[in-house]
Amino acid sequence: MTQQGVRWSADQVLALAPDAASRKAGSKLGAAGPWSEAGSSDEGTVWGLCKGSGSKPYQTVVDIADASGPAYKCTCPSRKFPCKHALGLLLLWAGEDSAVAPGSPPPDWAEQWTEGRRQRSEEKRTAGSADSPSGSADPEAARRRAERRAERITAGATELEQRLADLLRGGLAGSEQTGYALWEETAARMIDAQAPGLASRVRELGVIPSSGPGWPVRLLEECALLHLLDQAWLRGERLPESLAATVRSRIGLPSSADGPPVRDRWLILAQYDTADARLTTRRIWLYGADTDRTALLLSYGAAGRAPELALPVGLTLDAEVAAYPGTGQPRVALGEQFTPPAPASIRPPGVTTTQAAARYGEALRDDPWLDSVPITLDRVVPTPASDGWQLVDADTDTALPLTPTARTRPGLWRLIALSGGTPVKVFGECGHRGFTPLTAWAEGTEEAVTLC
């Protein structure tokens, strides 16, 4: 396997940064000045010595060929991950700077680290396949634990039903005054009931009354869907298995990706983070060129820290993924990665706005709680409308409005600039609030432009 020509772009490298400060600091180190003895090997290792404020330079090494995204090691004391030195080194490498000598043998310190890592991951893999049955050492105890949790969730769901009924009996009109505290308290009760999915839905209910005109409609919709989820849990035994699996994952029960591994050339469509006070969630959308399917990787980090998994948008990797249970659920886990991400001219086929709306409707059949589905729109023109922006079909007079979140993102203007009033291909999430563009391609160009 050769690494020649598989360099990343600066954008892709900067997407790995845990925060804006690291982006900036890393950009500054992406020049030859402070670096010495930098090089890259054909096996996908990049290394270099970076002169810092001390007398001894930092030793920085990055393994870009690792199956679970790049791995970093640096002797600097920074707690950021990756640190600015790793980012700077990758930028230097991405810039095809002659300071990073390609195809050279790594120095001992870099060699030791990569060897150690690969050995460990090899051990883990062999151990993993051998250990999986013994993971649940005591199936009886595990079953009892699961039962106890189910009982707690049932108690929680019943309590939540009662609270919803009380709310509807008194009327939603009062919700504007009662404020957020009541919902926070209910959410805490759901956490106690070990139903994090219910808790986060309850928390979202709390912000609807202050979300502007039309809030009663949105509040009733979300209350009704929460009620639907409660009822689905309480009558879980009467649901078909795949729908029951969807309900379990919506409630927040852990599940494992036990679907059969699917190997494909996966185009990395988009990567973006959402954060609340407790958790940073990273979503990575993939498109499989051979299976024609869109899949979602989720990765989590503690609040304020970037999740570990990071993939460069626009590149393609040959890898196996395994699906999580539940019909129509896009979520997968990344399995073995056969090549590092590399450029390829794969683009997802697109649909019209009418087909996109129909797709969302069809997906609700399997999961009525779904807010959006991944869609690639073909030949749409970003167009200003009286109340925001739309993506207008180039050839018909139908359009999808952009979601309120998408309207305030800087990515909107990148999309408008890229289009310049001509049709573009746009990947994004399409749902009842509208369309959220995530990545776009201009006609006649290869480059995927990230919008998130």
Next chain:
Amino acid sequence: MSSTSGPAAEPVPVTVPTSVAESVPAAESGPANPSAPNLWEELVTAALLGTDRRTPPVHGPGHGHAPGHRHQAPVVLLDAAAVETVRRRAGLRPAQAASRPEPAPQDPRPALPAAAARRLALLLADRPGTGGGGRRGTAPDLMELLPQWLAAANARGFGAPPQVLPALLDAARGRTDLRPAALTFAGSRAVWLARLNQDWRFALRATPGGGAALPRPDDVEGTRRLWQEGLFAERVALLSALRAREPAAARELLTTTWPTERAEDRLMFLDSLRSGLGPQDEPFLEEALADRSRNVRATAAELLSALPDSALAGRMAVRAGACVAVDPMRETPTVVVEAPHECDASMERDGVVAKAPAGRGERSWWFGQLAEAAPLATWPARLGGRTPQELVALPVADDWQGDLHAAWCRAAVRQRNAEWARALLGTPSAPEAGGPGAVSLAERAKLLGTLSAAERSAWVAGFIATHGLSEAFQLLGVCTVPWSGPLGRAVVDALDIARDAGSYPWSFSGVMGLAERCLDPEQANRLEGLTSIPEEAEDASPGAGGYWAEAFQRLVTTLRLRAKMTEELGTPLSPSGV
């Protein structure tokens, strides 16, 4: 389609207040539930008021609770609302398209090389406010390199990748000095974008014609119509464009409507005659001397005085000449000045401002204006055939030297007279050049502007070699980039001397910053030796050596980066200044 939603024939306009953006379920066509839209509205009303006050309009099928049963009513309402919510979402249709924007004009320029496009993304990522701050360390200041990068890209005729335009416009919005180069690079699509975003309105103002296409040169009728009907900004743009091509035609166009223009507009239009000013403009300007507006009169006079052969310049030469003479009675020839005793109506008509600013004597104020507006050729003829050098060297009686030389400086700048500028600047190594003399640093910088690039940088190099860097900042600002070999060496030597003198590098941060941007990248190798930390001398400021090494390392890194930037962009179409 989901079974909860009836198949719909065509899009339905928005009829209910809903969260579903601009779309609405095609509900009427659902034969199973003909009253669906009303049902949802009634559900929302019941939910708002509460089931205690309003009975939900549904029965509870399947749950077995009796309709209207007060205890069960909320559950019945939630059941129905859940069905309706999913039904409405599953039946979503696309919205009616708004009218599409006019496509942006095609940018015929070639795209950037991939490496250069990546570099641009990096430079733009380093925007102020994107975190960081604090001490600069050894890393280059990327934002400061953006102006050079843009100039180099423009010199090579590249077009901007469309997706970077928002970041580029945001950068130019915060820094007016970036705007001309950024907008040139951004091209027509940036103007197209700026019409859609209030934040970028400056791009419309800065682009000739607010982005509207100017009539073609041969389109006489279109030109006339735009001039008579266009907005003020469009008219200014039209006039400047025409002036650049055909100065006389622009003046004639202006003459057609001159008497009817408002005073502040006349001032702006008159100002656009500054470019391409020539003797043919004199009759028009003479007329403008009688204008109703004082500012218009003053500008007309200023323009006329820049024409050495104009009648006004001649009148000024007579007036100013009458005030200055060489006194032959003295031992050494000395210039004597007899300032005017009054400012008469004819002087005022020629643009002399009668009222002196506070703290300034009236007579010296009038004299300054006369001497400034008189053609410089007046003086050798009037003062015994002496050369400018000899005239500047003559002593001046009674403390008039300051007024006289300052007026000559202003005249040399206005008339772009290099010979006089050279005389007034003197030799850079002269001791008085370093201290505050008759000619201030600001005036010196302006005088340098009239010299050729090579002469300018040679003068500044000589100045720095003698006087060091403490006064050099403003002068370095007028030198062309990259600095010439001698100038670059003079700056590096001066920095080296400053280091050896034991001061801290931040006393020179202004010059250091300039050097990072302006030194020829070829100097990087010569600088390499300065990046090591020297032995600390007894009398040096503590730790200064380390900071100097850091500052020099940043300088070297920045120079290397600039060389790389230029290399990534490839060979320029024409010799560029970067």
